[in-house]
Structure formats: C-alpha cells, structure tokens
Amino acid sequence: MYEWSTMEKKEPKSILEEQIEENLRKVYKEKEAEVIPDRLLALLRQLKEQDDTNGTS
C-alpha cells in the first residue's frame, strides 16, 4: 500500500484521490450551507449596538 502511494505520484489521479477531493469540498459545503444559529447573528447585532451606544466605531 505504501509503495502504491508513493509510486502513484506521477500517475494521473486515482479514483480514490479524486473522490477524496470531491468529498473534502462536499463536507465543507454541507457545513457552510447550514442555517446560521441565532446566537451568532444575535452576537453580531449586539456588538454593533454596543458600538453605536458607546459612540465608538
């Protein structure tokens, strides 16, 4: 298996390698596309309001 992995370098991408790339992107996209939890959106609003009342920013 190790020999295969190192010898494989100059070969075109293996099917498994291609699927790894594809899955990396898919898992990331799945998470990225999730609904953003309210607490994170609320936090941003709160940070902004604090600045507005403190007159900073």
Added chain:
Amino acid sequence: MAQAESLQTNTKKPGPQADPRDAIVTHLGPMRAFALSLTRNSAAADDLVQDTLVKAWKNFGSFQPGTKLQAWLFTILRNTFYSDRRKAKREVADVDGAFAAMLSEKPAHDGRLALSDFFVAFVQLPVEQREALTLVGASGYAYEEAAQTCGVAVGTIKSRVNRGRLRLIELLQISAGDAMEMTDKVTMSVVNAGNAPQRFAG
C-alpha cells in the same frame, strides 16, 4: 445565507459611513465549516466562531482593507483554537456524531465514497493536516494564502496537504479493504456452503 443577507441589509448604512465589519456576517458559513474541521464537533465549532467574532470585532483596526476579509477571520479563528487548545492541553471536544449521522443520510451513488465514511477518516488526521486540507482542498485557498493564514512556510502547507491526502487514501483503502474482506468471507461461506454437497458437480 438569506438570513445573513437580511441582517446585512438591515444594518448597512449607505454611503461612506458603511461599516466594513458588516461584511463579517457573510463569512459565518465558511467560518463554521473551517471551525468544524478544527474542532470536529459542531457545538465546539460554534463556540469557537463566537469567540472569533468578538475578537474580530474588537480588533478590526488590524484588518488591512483590500486584503481578503475571510482569510483574516480564519487567521483569528485558528489562533483562537490553538491558544484554547494549549490552555486545555488536549483536544477537548469529542468527534461530532450528529454531523456524521447527517452525512450518512446523503446516499453515495454509483459506488462512490460515502460522505460519512470520508468524514470518519478525515477526523482521524492530525489537526495540522485537517486545517491544510480544508483551506487548500475545500476552501480553494492557494498554497501561499493558506500558508499566510496559518503563519507557516508554503512548503509546510504543501507537505501537510500531501501527508493528509496520503493518510486519507491509506485510511479509506483500509476501510474499503475491510468491507471487501467481509464481502469475500460472506461470499466464500455462501459458496462453500452451496458447494459442499456437490463439490465436483460442475
């Protein structure tokens, strides 16, 4: 995404006074995905994003306009993660079963690798490799950009990506091998059972 946009339009003031920090909300999705690849746990990932938002907001002065906001946020996020981890002296969070279960509901088609199998292999990688693979392989960062975000040399990122890929291949071949072996055993026992009484029949 729709939520993110509506928040942005609600808070955005037109004209030169528009706060560049209002753009942060559009990066929440990618921040959560990057955070998950580090923590491997959704709840811990959201805690990490929350801490990152507070730091980013307070230190926005150090953001250089014209550079990539997402890369700046990612840098704060990963620095926060590693500093928390140093304090805790270990990786605290458990691997997220819920996210893996959600992935397993997405059926793999045409004999392709199942997302949940992939995730199970991915979370076994060392965090430096998960990080490099996520930036380069999933977020589409150039090696140089990923290196800058992680504060390491380009060569370091390249070798982490390569080692991560090789390790994934290894892990996934092993699990594919196990499945194969199982299938072989089942097939053999069926064949043997079927053949036993009529071994020389054919």
